[in-house]
Amino acid sequence: MNPFGCFSSGLRYVLVVSLFTSALFSCNDEDEPPVPEVTSINPSSALPNTLVSITGKSFSQVFSENKVSFNGKEALVTNASSTQLNVLVPDGAETGPVVVTVRGKTATNQVVFTVLALPSEISNVAPTTGGYNTLVTITGANFFSSPEANVVTFNGVQGTVTSATPTSLTVKVPARAGSGAVIVNGVAAAISFNYVPEVFIAGYVGDASGYSRATYWKNGVPTTLANTGLHTYANDIAIVNDDVYVVGYRFLGSHSVARWWKNGTEMPVSNDAYSSSAESILVDEGDVFISGYEYNSNGKGVARYWKNGQPVDLTDGSTNAFTYDIAVDGEHVYVGGTLADTNGNSKATYWKDGVAHVLTTGVSFIWDMYVSGNDVYTTGSIRNTGPGVGFVSYWKNDEAFLLSPGLGSAAGRGIVVVGDDVYVAGVEDNSKFVRLAKYWKNGNPVILTDGASYAVAYAIDVVGEDVYVVGMEYNSTGIGVAKYWKNGVPIALTDGGYFAFATSIVLR
Secondary structure, eight states, X not given: OOTTTTOOHHHHHHHHHHHHHHHHHHHHHHHXXXXXXXXXXXXXXXXXXXXXXXXXXXXXXXXXXXXXXXXXXXXXXXXEXXXXXXXXXXXXXXXXXXXXXXTTEEOSOOOEEEEOOOOOXXXXXXXXXXXXXXXXXXXXXXXXXXXXXOOEEETTEEOEEEEEETTEEEEEOOTTOOSEEEEETTEEEXXXXXXXXXXXXXXXXXXXXXXXXXXXXXXXXXXXXXXXXXXXXXXXXXXXXXXXXXXXXXXXXXXXXXXXXXXXXXXXXXXXXXXXEEEEEEEETTEEEEEEEEEOTTSOEEEEEEETTEEEESSOSSSXXXXXXXXEETTEEEEEXXXXXXXXXXXXXXXXXXXXXXXXXXXXXXXXXXXXXXXXXXXXXXXXXXXXXXXXXXXXXXXXXXXXXXXXXXXXXXXXXXXXXXXXEEEEEOTTSOEEEEEEETTEEEEOSOSSSOEEEEEEEEETTEEEEEEEEEXXXXXXXXXXXXXXXXXXXXXXXXXXXXXXXXXX
């Protein structure tokens, strides 16, 4: 009997064609390799040159048809079956996805494998002194060959690894690192790094014609921002990469107008129609924020800030209000200053996203602010006890802390928070009513001047264990000398020939 039994010849023909077609497609299906799958890696972490087992399906028994890479580094397959591959973790591999490709088909699921490293060994750090962006070479052993895989910190602040080999790293020192330990991949070097910050200070200096001229100093070297003729003053400074931003005001003869400078180029903040002043500046992700105030046609100060030149009014101009500092945290904008009540008394106030938070019921002022997480720190003065008598104070959110005994006029002018430590710089009269420059750390006072002559402290910044305060002190001839104090030691910025004042400081 023929293999088709009793089927007719026509039917036999159809069946033959059908079977041939089916066999053809079946052969094509066999030519199309299945997509492999990875279910597990055992162990999931190991040192380089360790043999690991990859379990899954649709692998090839032909070793060379299986391609395995650890975060881009190809590995050697030492044994293979359809469900398991034995693979040697390649030398120089780094933590990341394991990619399995079989006959050109790549598994869609990629298990992350952790490459363990031998502890880094550090033999030398050079140089051991420098500042922001100083290139430091660290030599030793067991470093990662990929720059981004190495973590190097200076006094706890992470630097940027620009090049790497297993025995050498080149690292840029981060801004505001401070002096302290160098740690490479969790291993501390026996050599510490001495961080020398760049010191930027804003203020103003008198000239031979009797005009004050807006000025900033970088590491003690002055840059004058305005030409002679008419007074100009600098109130604040910000540094972004190589750009220097300064804000203040210019006196036009009849009234003063807000100004800002970028790399020495002067620009108006408002339209100069009414008196105005720019008191603070910051740059956040390319956006330029300036806080200050501008009087309206009714002679009332309007609390305001500008974002990229566009004004944002915080008050309606019905009563006096002024802003002196600004902070940005994510999408939130904080502005600190004063808001007059219906009786004309100034109240310490900060605005968060345009909503006013009045901090006291009596006469009070905010001169500076600092935002740390969900906490808003402000500093200024409280003057509830009588005319001309003020307490140096700061607020953490709505809670007030008094720092001075209230002997006379006193105010906190600058505030910075480092971890749990609160630093406030300010001025306070002594028992002889001579004004002193001071700062407080967690409420403990540090007197910067001896009380022999008038002095003020206007701003403060801290890097590591070093505390910098800027201000002014009269010399023996009664001329104000712009200066700063590093850990209490005074450093003059001007020679006392003309009156000068330092108003703001930024360390980098």
